[in-house]
């Protein structure tokens with residue numbers, strides 16, 4: 571087999587192995603950076619500010635939810651609605667709302683890991 575083919579195949583297999591729950595139709599993503607411990611400060615705030623804050627800030631609070639700042643984000647976690655919404659799980663309103671795409675699988679996994687670790691700052 572030609573070498574150039576491997577340069578496609580190997581990253582492809584790594585993505586597949588890292589994201590067994592990813593939708594099959596979605597384009598391949600770079601492998602998640604799983605080495606770091608996920609914290610609000612380093613990873614999670616960026617996800618919320620890039621994808622959610624236009625609707626969930628302290629002024630507009632759509633759905634009575636603000637994701638502005640660490641304390642507000644933790645409050646949403648305490649109410650237990652966060653992961654279901656970003657995973658588009660049954661019984662939750664799929665987020666981000668509107669025509670925006672679902673969060674990347676790496677972003678969702680980062681949020682999940684953050685929850686599992688007790689939402690560290």
Ligand code: HEC
Pocket residue numbers: 617618621622623624625626632633634635646651652655656661662663664665666667668670673
């Ligand atoms: C375009 C505006 C908009 C964006 C962007 C948006 N939301 Fe929402 N969100 C809403 C509205 C409106 C509601 C309340 C109505 C509803 O539940 O659909 C809501 C509700 C929610 C809920 C409660 C869901 C439930 O089932 O109870 C959560 C949690 C949430 N949003 C999190 C997020 C997160 C996390 C992001 C970013 C990844 C995000 N939202 C992006 C508008 C938005």
